[in-house]
Amino acid sequence: MSQAIDGPRLPAATGKPKALVVFLHGYGADGxxxxxxxxxxxxxxxxxxxVAPHASERCMASPQGRQWFPLTFRDPTERAHGVVAAAPGLDAFLDAELARNGLTPDRLALVGFSQGTMMALHVGLRRKVPPAAILGYSGMLVSPEALAEATGKPPILLVHxxxxxxxxxxxxxxxxxxxGAAGIPVEWHLSAGLGHGIDGEGLRQGAAFLGSMLKPRRTIHRAASQA
Known part of the structure; x- marks a missing residue:
């Protein structure tokens, strides 16, 4: 059963946000x-x-959790169909959340885990205005052959x-x-000994990456020329 996308939020510590970080959870979890x-x-x-929205669908494999799209692991095309079907709802949520915070689309960063990484890469690479960054943990790129659809080349960090x-x-x-074949800049980090999860080093590298990509833009003031 689907429901409106919503989830827990944390306001900017300074009071007025200059960027928005959106967490996209994995299959069977929630925000x-x-x-x-x-x-x-x-x-x-x-x-x-x-903000960490709950996906719109209840997860049949974990009734207390949510899913961005169903996974039966019987249909090899279900991930490709799933990200496409879930994309419009997530895209609309991102636009609404940027408007809520008074931010332009380029001040957005997407952080995904597992199925959430699939969504972050699919939606983030097809936004009308590319996000400032995409950070993906323990996920995968769905349909790399469809990257010709990408509308931008935001910086990406993948951790696994x-x-x-x-x-x-x-x-x-x-x-x-x-x-890389599509000319999209990507960095990666491999966490030794880690299973399907996020470790301290992955969090440290992710925070450093986002902090660098979300630095406030500097305004250059040019002195008026004098006659």
Whole structure:
């Protein structure tokens, strides 16, 4: 059953946001799973507002959780169909959330985990105005052959555990190869000994990456020429 996309929010620590960080949770979880990261990152990015929406569909495999799209693992095309079907609702939520915070679309950063990374990459690369950054944990790039649809080339950081038992580490290298072939800048970090999750080093690298990409833009004042 679908419902309107909404979830927990954290206002900018400084009061007035200059950027928006949106967390996209994994299959069977919900927005509460990732918003705690925002509480830590507020200390490093005090000008950023954070939101972690619950996906619109209830997850049949985990009735207390949500899903961006169903996964039966029987249909090899279900991920491709799933991200396409879920994209319009998420895209509309992002636009509304930017408007809520009085921000332009280029001040957006997407952070995904697992299925949320699939959504972050699919939607982020097709936004009318590219986001400032995309950060993906333990996920994959769905339909790399469709990257001709990409409307921009935002900077991307992908983080993966080398012992991931849910989405094998090969998905990280397939994603970097696909993005690189499309001319989209991508960095990656491999967490040694980590399964399907996020470790402290991954969080540190993710925060540093977003902090760099979301630095307030400098305004250059030019002196008026004198006659």
């Amino acid at each position: 509460n799973d990732l918003i705690a990261i925002g509480r830590e990152w507020r200390k490093l990015m005090p000008d950023a507002a954070f 555990g080398d012992r991931d038992e849910v989405i094998p580490v090969e998905a990280l290298f397939a994603a970097t190869d696909g993005l």
